[in-house]
Amino acid sequence: MKVFLTNATGYVGGAIARRLIHKGHRVVALLRTPQKADAMRALGIESLLGTLDETDKLAQAAATADAVIHTAYDYSGKTFADNVAKDRAVIAAFVGALAGTNKPLLVTSGSGMLGDTGSEPVSEEFPTDPLQPQDLLVRSLSERDTLRAAQRGVRSVLLRLPLYVYGNGGSTFIPAQLADAKQRGAAYRIGAGDNKLSAVHVEDLAELAMEKAPAGSLFNAANEHGITGRSIVDAVAQNLGVPARQVTAEEADAQEILPAWFRHWVFGNNQIDSKKAERLLGWTPAQRPGMVQDIASGSYKQ
Missing domain, CATH: 3.40.50.720 (NAD(P)-binding Rossmann-like Domain)
Structure with a gap:
């Protein structure tokens, strides 16, 4: 074909x-x-x-x-x-x-x-x-x-x-989160990160x-569900050997931690x-x- x-x-x-x-x-x-x-x-x-x-x-x-x-x-x-x-x-x-x-x-x-x-x-x-x-x-x-x-x-x-x-070291969101954490020396989540995502x-x-x-x-x-925003951030931190930290949306805006549209998705239920x-x-x-x-x-x- x-x-x-x-x-x-x-x-x-x-x-x-x-x-x-x-x-x-x-x-x-x-x-x-x-x-x-x-x-x-x-x-x-x-x-x-x-x-x-x-x-x-x-x-x-x-x-x-x-x-x-x-x-x-x-x-x-x-x-x-x-x-x-x-x-x-x-x-x-x-x-x-x-x-x-x-x-x-x-x-x-x-x-x-x-x-x-x-x-x-x-x-x-x-x-x-x-x-x-x-x-x-x-x-x-x-x-x-x-x-x-x-x-x-x-x-x-x-x-x-x-x-x-995800997989094969590629994706859209994962490399962006890794790059942001590497640049800042810490991986950030918005709030508790209890939201759930699929992959x-x-x-x-x-x-x-x-x-x-x-x-x-x-x-x-x-085919994979229940992945929390927190677990993703923790995995990013483990990958890079940096701490994982929690901030509010207001703090993220002030520090320009990831774009607002990005955070809207990865820290919501989807x-x-x-x-x-x-x-x-x-x-x-x-x-x-x-x-x-x-x-x-x-x-x-x-």
Whole structure:
């Protein structure tokens, strides 16, 4: 199967690309610069030079593929709404190219827009928090566009990721927390850090067998739950050999300890379960060290 993939050089996209190649698929990756083409070629991945702004080129690539996987997201706009508008234009280009073919279109999203999910992991039916900042709510439009593509004969699938995708020394939030703690000589948490979060190992995420997913379906992808903000900060402290300290939100603002939007996520409750993916797709994550252990003494220590 020929798969067109956005952001193959990214953390999640890269893991998916490697897994597709391992399964014997042909992968064509969208690249912004030719300098990355050699590295992709060494992995057996073909390249298409272009950007997310070139929707005609994206549509042409999608039309010649057997499946499209969209993991890229451009944060360069002046506002979050600009970023969402670009993402929706990309999705529209893919849907237009794939309409009536029943070919798969997989789009990744995140659980951040759900806001505070409470003390227990929630299913795909959990509503978006109307009190969330408007920019997060706007991103839900990309999710809606993806799911509605099923009405146009596209086997569209939305994969919602937890805030923490970890493993192989990568991720978004973990390196930022490590860098902040290293710079300050201490790892900080906001309040007691009793909030609970979900996570998934990037290789388990890449293993999801989306070939089986029905059109217009949404799946959560998280298999580790109950991770507290405090345990993450303690693991960061152990990794670096620095103390873990508690501050108030006001103190964090005054000392510029991590951006406010960052703290809003990692020190709030945000958990999603993956029972639907396990039941309908047969997703069985591997037995791996948990995220806290991986931060403290695993791939992030190495």
